[in-house]
Amino acid sequence: MPIDVAARVIANRPLSSDYNVLALAAPDIAAIASPGQFVMLRPGTGRDPLLRRPFSIFEILRDADGAATGLSILSKRIGVSTSLLYDAREDQRIDCLGPLGRPFTIVEPPSQAWMIAGGVGLAPFATLAEALTAGGVKSTLFYGARRAEELFYLDFFRRLGVELVLTTEDGSLGERGRVIAPLDRRLADLPAAADVMLHACGPEGMLAAAARTAGKYGRPCEVSVERIMGCGLGGCYSCVVPMRGADGAVHHVRSCIAGPVLDADQISWE
Amino acid sequence: MDLSLQIGSLRLKNPLIAASGCFGYGVEYADVVDLSALGAIVSKGLFLAAREGHPAPRIVETPSGMLNAIGLQGIGAQRFIDEKMPELRARGATVIVNVCGTTIDEYVEVSRMLADTEGVGAIELNISCPNIKEGGIQFGCSLNGTFDVVSAVRKVTAIPVIPKLTPNVTDVASFARAAEDAGADAVSLVNTFLAMVIDVETRKPKLSNGVGGLSGPAIRPIAVRMVHECRQMVKIPVIGMGGIADARDALEFMIAGANAVQVGTANFVDPFIWTKLLDGLCDYGRRHQVERLSDLVGTVNA
Numbered sequence: 001m002p003i004d005v006a007a008r009v010i011a012n013r014p015l016s017s018d019y020n021v022l023a024l025a026a027p028d029i030a031a032i033a034s035p036g037q038f039v040m041l042r043p044g045t046g047r048d049p050l051l052r053r054p055f056s057i058f059e060i061l062r063d064a065d066g067a068a069t070g071l072s073i074l075s076k077r078i079g080v081s082t083s084l085l086y087d088a089r090e091d092q093r094i095d096c097l098g099p100l101g102r103p104f105t106i107v108e109p110p111s112q113a114w115m116i117a118g119g120v121g122l123a124p125f126a127t128l129a130e131a132l133t134a135g136g137v138k139s140t141l142f143y144g145a146r147r148a149e150e151l152f153y154l155d156f157f158r159r160l161g162v163e164l165v166l167t168t169e170d171g172s173l174g175e176r177g178r179v180i181a182p183l184d185r186r187l188a189d190l191p192a193a194a195d196v197m198l199h200a201c202g203p204e205g206m207l208a209a210a211a212r213t214a215g216k217y218g219r220p221c222e223v224s225v226e227r228i229m230g231c232g233l234g235g236c237y238s239c240v241v242p243m244r245g246a247d248g249a250v251h252h253v254r255s256c257i258a259g260p261v262l263d264a265d266q267i268s269w270e
Numbered sequence: 271m272d273l274s275l276q277i278g279s280l281r282l283k284n285p286l287i288a289a290s291g292c293f294g295y296g297v298e299y300a301d302v303v304d305l306s307a308l309g310a311i312v313s314k315g316l317f318l319a320a321r322e323g324h325p326a327p328r329i330v331e332t333p334s335g336m337l338n339a340i341g342l343q344g345i346g347a348q349r350f351i352d353e354k355m356p357e358l359r360a361r362g363a364t365v366i367v368n369v370c371g372t373t374i375d376e377y378v379e380v381s382r383m384l385a386d387t388e389g390v391g392a393i394e395l396n397i398s399c400p401n402i403k404e405g406g407i408q409f410g411c412s413l414n415g416t417f418d419v420v421s422a423v424r425k426v427t428a429i430p431v432i433p434k435l436t437p438n439v440t441d442v443a444s445f446a447r448a449a450e451d452a453g454a455d456a457v458s459l460v461n462t463f464l465a466m467v468i469d470v471e472t473r474k475p476k477l478s479n480g481v482g483g484l485s486g487p488a489i490r491p492i493a494v495r496m497v498h499e500c501r502q503m504v505k506i507p508v509i510g511m512g513g514i515a516d517a518r519d520a521l522e523f524m525i526a527g528a529n530a531v532q533v534g535t536a537n538f539v540d541p542f543i544w545t546k547l548l549d550g551l552c553d554y555g556r557r558h559q560v561e562r563l564s565d566l567v568g569t570v571n572a
Contacts, residue, residue: 252323
């Protein structure tokens with residue numbers, strides 16, 4: 001059952017002029033959250049903006065004994081709500097409802113897990129990487145952004161033992177171009193006997209390309225989708241994704257409760 | 271304070287109703303809300319057949335409101351009866367089903383199926399969805415159409431029939447009168463206001479459907495006025511809705527003439543709103559020495 005708390009802002013750390021990491025005191029939500037789940041945040045107090053916004057849980061914050069003290073979100077300033085979150089001050093309260101949605105599947109060794117992140121699509125992979133490392137799963141993060149300054153938390157993933165494959169559109173760090181190119185090469189080189197699970201989060205075009213590439217090599221792939229969401233609980237039917245059902249027909253599936261993590265090969269990509 | 275009220279043969283323990291299209295089929299909220307504590311829940315709109323609705327984006331936010339164009343995605347009447355009603359009965363929910371149709375025959379058939387289903391307390395007739403071309407609104411925008419749908423459904427069911435009226439007409443009270451004349455047990459209003467939002471960068475509408483229905487606090491004063499007009503025109507109960515976000519808003523509708531109220535958009539913002547609304551009504555009752563909440567209905571000193 002989801003919990004709603006008026007969470008205190010523990011810290012708000014800008015990563016760039018657009019990105020910030022907002023830490024919220026929501027220990028009860030953090031304690032029961034699984035990698036890939038999300039929270040619905042209400043950054044304002046009045047009625048404009050009115051609706052909450054969905055955010056992947058970025059980090060689970062813990063005290064020295066390992067007990068959950070809160071969670072953070074990775075936000076990119078785009079509209080009114082993300083601007084309010086960028087400007088949020090310490091000790092301010094933000095309504096936080098969660099944890100919500102279907103989490104990632106966490107494989108077991110000897111299977112590997114490859115994470116594919118584009119821009120703010122890094123958000124669900126910090127907790128997933130922790131879970132994979134804790135489970136002894138060898139993991140790789142394919143992470144693409146526009147430029148070097150927008151590749152965040154690289155040391156966090158390195159400390160967990162995650163192999164990093166970086167790309168930037170301007171070539172300022174890692175390979176120049178999009179993240180799908182190295183993914184394709186690595187999949188081509190992977191021995192058929194080796195199991196790997198792909199997890200992708202990022203822009204819609206990148207997700208479709210990741211799904212296509214996974215399909216080309218017959219590898220399972222989960223994508224974490226982002227849709228405009230009204231409620232996060234299945235009430236409003238706003239956040240639908242066209243998916244092929246068991247009957248072979250395409251149905252509109254609510255990504256808030258069937259997802260946000262969905263099996264890529266069932267999505268009807270345009 | 272006595273919070274109960276009567277709509278035809280249906281007794282509601284309190285006037286707080288979850289609005290159609292804003293509460294799934296009710297079962298989605300069973301772990302969040304005590305469904306039996308609500309006055310009633312109204313299901314998503316049901317046709318005979320399942321429908322997929324419009325592609326995303328289906329909603330867009332506006333100042334103190336939102337537009338939706340879901341397109342009446344739904345599982346159809348039979349699957350609702352088979353898959354959702356057992357849990358709703360087990361949870362003790364008072365269920366009102368929202369019935370849609372593209373023809374009068376379809377309204378009649380869906381209503382007949384649902385009226386025969388154990389645990390269905392009333393039928394809300396959706397003659398007001400602004401988002402699909404071929405269903406409902408053509409009845410809801412014509413006085414004769416409203417009369418014909420209500421009287422046809424009235425003939426085949428003994429449970430209360432509640433047409434849901436559109437605000438997208440010049441004189442909504444005349445539609446309430448047509449519904450009353452046709453044998454409706456109550457009317458509910460307002461459905462959403464037909465509206466449009468355009469992305470100026472791309473010069474495209476922000477909804478896949480182009481237009482959608484505006485709801486939320488932005489529409490509340492218009493909805494209150496329309497409820498007030500209907501109260502003066504008909505004797506049957508009026509169920510008011512449109513932007514209710516707290517107990518004071520609900521009381522405003524009741525004082526304007528609503529016997530009960532529906533809450534939609536605000537439930538998206540706060541799924542735990544129901545106990546807060548109930549507490550607010552009870553607090554008002556204590557402060558104003560109200561013995562029966564229904565005594566407040568239509569008491570505006572206008």
